Amino acid sequence: MKGIVFTEFMDMVESNFGLEVVDTIIEDSQLQSEGIYTSVGTYDFNEMVSLITNLSNQVKVPVDDLVYTFGLFLFTSLGKAHPEVIQSYTSPINLLYSIEDHIHVHVKKLYPDAELPTFKILEKTDTSISMIYTSSRGLYRLAHGLMQKAFEHFNGSAEITYELLKEDGTEVKFDIVQNG
Structure with missing residues (x-):
């Protein structure tokens, strides 16, 4: 999975739940990458599954609801990063x-x-x-x-x-x- 998805996910977690929750889910997930992501890197999808699962456990919100919320967040982030893609539509x-x-x-x-x-x-x-x-x-x-x-x-x-x-x-x- 592309790193931009991971970096945006971490940004969403931080803005919605705080930096302490980011640190906690990284620690709880025991990630091969150690939770260090670059937007251009490629990472194991299972790391995302682990992060989302641990976030769900931490904040007591169902995984599906968190994934949906991330979709809302990701549209805005990608739209800011690549406005030319969206601007071509009416x-x-x-x-x-x-x-x-x-x-x-x-x-x-x-x-x-x-x-x-x-x-x-x-x-x-x-x-x-x-x-x-x-x-x-x-x-x-x-x-x-x-x-x-x-x-x-x-x-x-x-x-x-x-x-x-x-x-x-x-x-x-x-x-x-x-x-x-």
Whole structure:
């Protein structure tokens, strides 16, 4: 997993729960990297699992809720780091529609070895989109948070529902309908 995900996760933990919690989850996780991450490095996904699990235990918030919250945080961070990607869109539906053909292409240029989820578009209108998220990591709640924040970025909101097509969350159908 790319280091930028780890560095942003640590930033979220620090801003939401404090530096002491960051230190505690690093100590509790017994990480090969010792919790030292660079945004351009690549790290074992299991380190993220350990960090999130220990954060959940520490702050008494379910893992899925923390992953969703991280998705909200990550959209803002990535938007600040790469505003040119988001600025080329006029609506959140069009942004979501272009994940595979534009956004992930841009990410692959920056991080050639990034392992990204895939999004297969099933149906799109001006105010709705249905897609299948597929990832061996099952971080669909992260994707959900990113989607939610995309609507907020464009000063809108949406009803986002999802159905697990595989119980482990590696394949999930999202149905998104923009409000008013």
